[in-house]
Amino acid sequence: MARTTVASFAIDRVAMLGSDGQMRGAAPAFAADPAELITLYRAMVLTRSFDAKAVAMQRTGRLGTYASVLGQEAVGIGAVAAMRPEDILVPSFREHGAQLWRGVTLEELFLYWGGDERGSNFAGPRDDFPVAIPVASHTPHAVGAALAVKLRGEDRAVVCIMGDGATSKGDFYESLNLAGVWSVPAVFLVNNNQWAISVPRSAQSAAETLAQKAVAVGIDGVQVDGNDVIAVRQVMAEALARARAEGRPTLVEAVTYRLGDHTTADDARRYRDDAEVSPHWEKEPVARLRTYLRGLGAWSRADEEKLLEDCRAQVDAAADAFLATPPQPPETIFDHIYAELPADLAAQRAAAMEGSDDG
Amino acid sequence: MARTTVASFAIDRVAMLGSDGQMRGAAPAFAADPAELITLYRAMVLTRSFDAKAVAMQRTGRLGTYASVLGQEAVGIGAVAAMRPEDILVPSFREHGAQLWRGVTLEELFLYWGGDERGSNFAGPRDDFPVAIPVASHTPHAVGAALAVKLRGEDRAVVCIMGDGATSKGDFYESLNLAGVWSVPAVFLVNNNQWAISVPRSAQSAAETLAQKAVAVGIDGVQVDGNDVIAVRQVMAEALARARAEGRPTLVEAVTYRLGDHTTADDARRYRDDAEVSPHWEKEPVARLRTYLRGLGAWSRADEEKLLEDCRAQVDAAADAFLATPPQPPETIFDHIYAELPADLAAQRAAAMEGSDDG
């Protein structure tokens, strides 16, 4: 019997800044400048600040169901820090940090999570996609957007972020496969926070890593420590460079941990206990970078206090602005269904506005 | 920067009987007995005979659109030869050989392709699934059936056959992933005939092999020479043994070639020329096994003539029987929608039968 090996593959894991706040091996160029790292740090802290406020507001009935990104800040922020402004972000529903970095305002985030469509009409990154609620359903959009920029010959790339649960869905796979065969400048980033609501990573797939799902579609796959914002940024920068230069898509798996509940509608104690969660607090990304910055002498206690203060003030101001924003007028529910209101719908709109029925 | 390899994979290709009719390396045990090989050979020739008749009947308007399996006979037959009768086959629309081996009759095949539902009510393998027309949509059924036999503690396994095009679909991926994570006794066999209608294998996926799609879901994947019925049977036997013993699913890619049009509705000359097709005639499975059997002195010209004669007679008789079978009575179109005819539908049935309208 002739048995020959016809293809072989390896999945690498990249990690730089350890959970002890020590750098392993040489840091990437950008990380040599503490100012760069402080920018990343500030963004993570602002995100955490927004997150805490959003959860609190939901608890007091002033915001809708909200998905906290606690503990996973390095994933989204590391990713978008490697992007250029003209690139396109196609985010999941948990990447508030990434959206903020890209220019979505705190107030717009509050609007969205407060149940107001205007939150997705953000003034900043006009080509960025709104968050996708149906899991993985946004992955094909990333391929489409990437094909669009490629066909126009633009020097832009697309980053699509999704969860570990999303990697079980057919549209995730179909999208990666299409990205591979059409060679589009897209990077798919999995925020592997180990849980999809109550379903642990191990019950999503028998695959040892999620990065190896790239093998199925012939694209590059790599795993990165998702609590290490420096490593995430570096891996994403490399993937984006390949996307731009060669139209080669990459699947990046960032391994992190969801420290909070799935959303404010969830109670994680039903399916995991403190003993499971606690060790992950030791590895969380914010303290880790702070320790490193402190070690460098680049970050003082006063800096920290001032930052926390600033973030809180910004977030509070945005929350107040949101709360002071009246809802859209009722008739606007009809106004964006089509470019022009069809006669049929105009009748419904008129009837609804005069409180009668068209039916 | 710390970069470590965390997972690695290799895809093997298995081949035994070369296109020159020579065996490479040691043959598997079953192949030592020429009678076993002759059984495989007969099945392939019967399939080809059915195939030719079906195409001819379609051309003369006595059969519907038909998908020829010409050149790919070794895939289906090698596979089912490794199955036990109590196993379950979940076939695509091209595996007539596999269905025949399993006990579906020639007449039932004609009925189905002649547009009569009774063709899927076969008397033989009562638990086998009917053919699936929506590509890849049957892969989840294989997982369900495999879970069923596993939950009942039965010593049975499931084989699902699909095309190379099917491997691009989300349901293929979701199914393999589920099979992996639930450890069900299923073997997924891809008939990689290099084409999905006009789309070549290279345009389906950037993956070098289809077998490596197994890596994405953490199951075993292997490639086999799909024109070598001995190798297919052996690889399938090993996969089935793993499925039974350990509940480990496998993805098997059988590399073959579609020598004919996609279906009788297709004209392959629109998208591929003779120069592309011709070399594949050199590698086709039936001549290859015949050469080998001739080399063993186990197959004479007279055996061949007799076999062809027999097959033709069987096929003609079945075709005649099909043609002589009147269609089902008209009212039967209502009779299998639900276990019991709902009142609502009974009214429609009554109206239709008296030629009036319920509406």
Add this chain to the structure above:
Amino acid sequence: MAEITLVEAVRLALARAMEEDESVLVLGEDVGVDGGVFRATDGLIRRFGPDRVRDTPLAEAVIAGVSVGLAVQGFRPVAEIQFMGFIYPTMDQMVNHAARFRNRTRGRLTCPMVLRAPYGGGIHAPEHHSESNEAMFAHMPGLRVVIPSSPARAYGLMLAAVRDPDPVVFLEPKRIYRAIKEEVADDGSEQPLDTCFVLREGTDVTLVTWGAMSVETLAAAEALAETEISAEVIDVATLKPLDMATILASVEKTGRCVIVHEAALTGGFGGEIAARLAEHGLMSLLAPVQRVTGHDIVMPLPRLEDQYMPGTDRVVAAARRAVEFA
């Protein structure tokens, strides 16, 4: 006999069905230890074990498809889709396969499965969490579409759905999962899958509805009663196959009909009922049939969601128009 909510009734029925028939399985996202995001399957995994109560990967198409395979192989899977907004990937399996195995094989293979999903709006949920697309399934031959409107109904209809030899799409009005409590006897008795239920008798106008809108519709009947208008309220319960006889009989009596549903107007299932009234009940109709429904718009986010939801006042107004029609 305890008073229980609708979601508890679903759970009670599932437990009963699993108890009485080993082939009944429950599967879906988070249905195991978590007990489902609405707790419809709470406790089942402890009672029946992880073989029969199975968390799936996050993949709706295969949740439906694996259920088809299980059902064809003799199990009775009850699959949960977490919210109806995520049900679209199941359409292929439900329409092309679940609904057809019996017919395509002339009865050799069948598909006794239930696809459950909470549906509807009004709970200020996130985007894509508030769909009412029952009409999409009700159009598909070979499927049954069932929607309970109360705890007792949920219990009896769910038992019938699980025991039914054919595929059932079972849509649960999540807005009233916990809004109503009712005494439900866990006696294993089912309610019929081919019957509309008269919730309240009346003589002046027939109000036809299903699911959560039965709350507003009953409230409207109550309000109408105060002004001496006697409204009959019908809960369709099983949309497919439709028991039009009950509706026609009522409209024959009242001569007037208002159909109330939360789904968008155009192509909603109310159209089917109105059409049948126009076909078979035209001569009984003393006033035009009216539909009080959601608008033909995307469900607004929570801040304006109430602008979408048909309220009691709209039902009352329509009924009044019907009665006052000369």
Add this chain to the structure above:
Amino acid sequence: MAEITLVEAVRLALARAMEEDESVLVLGEDVGVDGGVFRATDGLIRRFGPDRVRDTPLAEAVIAGVSVGLAVQGFRPVAEIQFMGFIYPTMDQMVNHAARFRNRTRGRLTCPMVLRAPYGGGIHAPEHHSESNEAMFAHMPGLRVVIPSSPARAYGLMLAAVRDPDPVVFLEPKRIYRAIKEEVADDGSEQPLDTCFVLREGTDVTLVTWGAMSVETLAAAEALAETEISAEVIDVATLKPLDMATILASVEKTGRCVIVHEAALTGGFGGEIAARLAEHGLMSLLAPVQRVTGHDIVMPLPRLEDQYMPGTDRVVAAARRAVEFA
């Protein structure tokens, strides 16, 4: 000006649209060198190149989804689904995304795409190749649903669909892809997406239909004329948004209406039209509205397929019943 078939008209319109707007792309399975299994895209790849005429992998969900991404990013993709029986995996993208980008972003992002699919039975095709599920899409806010019934209509409506700023589901009646030839001027002029067309004027009864059934319906009108019954025939063409005014005006004149479609009765779009007649045209109706449709069954395989298809005789009989109704 040549006489062309409906499928040629589709191709002509696509070529025109690609010519006049660089952002128009064609994609789908086998749309490239093969020119589509029905040849609707034949020759386009030679003319516009493989960047703009793209064969996709066999994966309907991502065909729809990548089109959404392209459209949001300013392209105008025209995606082909090979047969309507394979369209279900696109539902998630069409309903949850294509139909909603404009609304969810208050107009910031839009989705000008066309999803084309041949639909309907009557050509003795294999299993799953004969669906008529237009009602499923016509229920979904934010979508347009367009069905041409002739070559000229196909040309004009397709151009309008491609130029429309919102997503359009464009269903092509494959039974008449080559059945009718008609002179079509390739002058780039479109036909409106919000209008029902009166195909034939009449005074005694209104026959409302769309797609391939317009053939049987026109034939019925012809047959009725022989017995002095004057039938008006309306081609709905755009099911969503619906131009009910044209239908109501006709029924006001005739007092009678028969709706004809190939899709299954229950939940078919005919129900919507009949419902609106019952709501807004009740006082014009001199006879019950009737629907002549496919049965509520799975499309039979070819040998009994004709038992499913509504024929001219059924339309004639229904029209007669309407006219004779006292």
